[in-house]
Amino acid sequence: MKIGDIAKRTGISVRTLHHYDEIGLLSPSHRTEAGHRVYGREEIVRLQQIVSLRQMAFSLEQIRELLGRSDFDAHAVVRGHIARLREQIAEQQELCARLEALEAHYASASADEFIQAIEVMTMFDKYYTKEQLDTLAKRREMFGEEKMREFQEEWPRLIAAVKEEMQRGTDPSDPKVQALAKRWMELVAAFTGGDEGIQSSVKNFYRGEPQVARQQGLDGDLSAYVQKAVASSK
Amino acid sequence: MKIGDIAKRTGISVRTLHHYDEIGLLSPSHRTEAGHRVYGREEIVRLQQIVSLRQMAFSLEQIRELLGRSDFDAHAVVRGHIARLREQIAEQQELCARLEALEAHYASASADEFIQAIEVMTMFDKYYTKEQLDTLAKRREMFGEEKMREFQEEWPRLIAAVKEEMQRGTDPSDPKVQALAKRWMELVAAFTGGDEGIQSSVKNFYRGEPQVARQQGLDGDLSAYVQKAVASSK
DNA sequence: CTTGCACCTCACGTTACGTGAGGTTTTACG
DNA sequence: CGTAAAACCTCACGTAACGTGAGGTGCAAG
Numbered sequence: 270m271k272i273g274d275i276a277k278r279t280g281i282s283v284r285t286l287h288h289y290d291e292i293g294l295l296s297p298s299h300r301t302e303a304g305h306r307v308y309g310r311e312e313i314v315r316l317q318q319i320v321s322l323r324q325m326a327f328s329l330e331q332i333r334e335l336l337g338r339s340d341f342d343a344h345a346v347v348r349g350h351i352a353r354l355r356e357q358i359a360e361q362q363e364l365c366a367r368l369e370a371l372e373a374h375y376a377s378a379s380a381d382e383f384i385q386a387i388e389v390m391t392m393f394d395k396y397y398t399k400e401q402l403d404t405l406a407k408r409r410e411m412f413g414e415e416k417m418r419e420f421q422e423e424w425p426r427l428i429a430a431v432k433e434e435m436q437r438g439t440d441p442s443d444p445k446v447q448a449l450a451k452r453w454m455e456l457v458a459a460f461t462g463g464d465e466g467i468q469s470s471v472k473n474f475y476r477g478e479p480q481v482a483r484q485q486g487l488d489g490d491l492s493a494y495v496q497k498a499v500a501s502s503k
Numbered sequence: 504m505k506i507g508d509i510a511k512r513t514g515i516s517v518r519t520l521h522h523y524d525e526i527g528l529l530s531p532s533h534r535t536e537a538g539h540r541v542y543g544r545e546e547i548v549r550l551q552q553i554v555s556l557r558q559m560a561f562s563l564e565q566i567r568e569l570l571g572r573s574d575f576d577a578h579a580v581v582r583g584h585i586a587r588l589r590e591q592i593a594e595q596q597e598l599c600a601r602l603e604a605l606e607a608h609y610a611s612a613s614a615d616e617f618i619q620a621i622e623v624m625t626m627f628d629k630y631y632t633k634e635q636l637d638t639l640a641k642r643r644e645m646f647g648e649e650k651m652r653e654f655q656e657e658w659p660r661l662i663a664a665v666k667e668e669m670q671r672g673t674d675p676s677d678p679k680v681q682a683l684a685k686r687w688m689e690l691v692a693a694f695t696g697g698d699e700g701i702q703s704s705v706k707n708f709y710r711g712e713p714q715v716a717r718q719q720g721l722d723g724d725l726s727a728y729v730q731k732a733v734a735s736s737k
Numbered sequence: 738c739t740t741g742c743a744c745c746t747c748a749c750g751t752t753a754c755g756t757g758a759g760g761t762t763t764t765a766c767g
Numbered sequence: 768c769g770t771a772a773a774a775c776c777t778c779a780c781g782t783a784a785c786g787t788g789a790g791g792t793g794c795a796a797g
Contacts, residue, residue, distance in 0.1 A: 273774060283775085288754055303762055305775055318618055321625040326598055329753070335618060343614035347606060354599045358592055364560055365588045372581060380577035384552055384569060391555040507743060517744085522785055537793055539744055563784070 272297075272306045279316060286316075294333055295319060326354070392481070396474040401467050408462055420456060427453060428486045431495060441497040450498035506531075506540045513550060520550075528567055529553060560588070626715070630708040635701050642696055654690060661687060662720045665729060675731035684732035 276283045289295040290306065295315055297306040308316075315336065322332045327350060334341045367390065375383050393402065409417055431449050439446055461467040475482040482488065510517045523529040524540065529549055531540040542550075549570065556566045561584060568575045601624065609617050627636065643651055665683050673680055695701040709716040716722065 271775080282754080284756080285754065287777095292753090301762090301775095303775080304777090305762075318622055321622040322618070323753095324625045324628070325602060325621060326595075335614070341614070343617050344606070344610070347602060347617075351599060351602050351606065354595050354602070358595050358599065361560075361588050361592050361595075365585060365592065368559060368581060368585050368588070372578065372585065376578070380569070380575070383577050383581070384556070387559060388552060388555040391558045394558070505744080516785080518785065518787080521746090526784090535744095535793090537744080538746090539793080 270307055270309070272308070275308050275313065275316070279313075279320065281316065281320065289316075289319070289329075292329065294329055326350075389481075392474070392478060396477065397467070397470050401464070401470060404462065404464060404467065405460075408460070412459070420459065423456065425486065427456070428491070432486060432491060435491060435494045441494060442501040446498045447502055450495055450502065453495055454499060504541055504543070506542070509542050509547065509550070513547075513554065515550065515554065523550075523553070523563075526563065528563055560584075626708070626712060630711065631701070631704050635698070635704060638696065638698060638701065639694075642694070646693070654693065657690065659720065661690070662725070666720060666725060669725060669728045675728060676735040680728075680732045681736055684729055684736065687729055688733060 272283055272286055275281070275286060286295070286306070290297065295312060297308045297312060299307040299309070301307060318336060319329075319332055322335060323329070327335065327346075331346060331350070335343055335346060371383070371386055371390070375386050378386070397405070412420075427449065431446070431453070434443070434446050434449065441450075457468075457471075461471065475487060506517055506520055509515070509520060520529070520540070524531065529546060531542045531546060533541040533543070535541060552570060553563075553566055556569060557563070561569070561580075565580060565584070569577055569580060605617070605620055605624070609620050612620070631639070646654075661683065665680070665687070668677070668680050668683065675684075691702075691705075695705065709721060
């Protein structure tokens, strides 16, 4: 009946019982004149209920409501709780999947490269919708790991080649430039799959993150040059 | 370069930047003489990294370690993080499944009954291992909803009948008592499936939660009486 | 010159307790 | 009955990652 007995019998810490008393969730019905808490049958029952609900991950506030009086719709509270749990699960699974993909893909990368990869991933989140990311993921699966790596290695070479022609002042309608532009658009098409939404997202991405574009050797002049080449081929 | 600009450009709140400064996660390289924070390129880059890692649900402490210097094994940190996420997901799925089962089964119950059902569930957790609970769940599936309900309705009648004989002083070897005891053991066998571990868990359960036993009309005398009847039948 | 906005530094609130600090009461033993 | 250990009490700070004022200063525009 005293707090220590309750603690031993239920496995709840004395501090926790103090806490429940403090917030008015479970207050002992009596106190000795020395101020020691005395719990009765009622309170033990209520404590069991509290513990049970806590095991179900309800907050103390929710528990107070659920036990407070049945005018609260318990089923509604539970359904809300389930909904929140579902959301959390979905989020965490998404996260987990991403981190595992990263681990698998960048297993041999340095810490810096690894963190950079995470950065790129979150940047993608900013500019692409969830559906677009799904589409891109499917496309990557379609091509397979090796193809994607080849593409990633081809881009810098292609960009460098175009830049050279541009700086040399070659006309965009020159066959050499035309060939490069054709390959350029092929790679773009392979990545975007012709999806217009994705194409505009790509543009927004490079516009919003110029430092990424710069890192890859891209800039406004270069893309304008390619645009001209493509236009003149029609 | 001033804190408000950073806040607008990155979407991070001013307070958050203050916080990161406070804990030394991201401090501006300079201050104006008035004490205004001035951020440089470096800090913006670091902030992006912080935001990215935070999106991945890393704690600020972990982020500090990851960015602190690459002597920390980033891969190990990430693997640990994944493991923790997995655990949380598993727990929440377990919880969610239980709550949904409750919702489905007690959809039309009152709040009190509902909470009591949750209590019973957590009591079971205390006395049965996970495997035993799985076994019991499978057994319930085997019998189906209706059979289980029939069993649940039969128990009180059976207990009452035995109690009557006991109070009347009927000898445990009397055919009437023998018949009741036989049915008793059949029901026990249906529930436990003859699993010895489960049988002892049941005993521990009723021993540890005497109020549940009492609520069902069970007590030491009664079970001793049944034991005698069973023994005398051999 | 004053208005208003951006900036600053406290400092409390949030969740569910853990962990002492420092003091009183009860209990057990000789 | 005296004393010492065990159990009880009330503060009160710490946790994670900020939100939200309160109250005061700096700076550019009208």
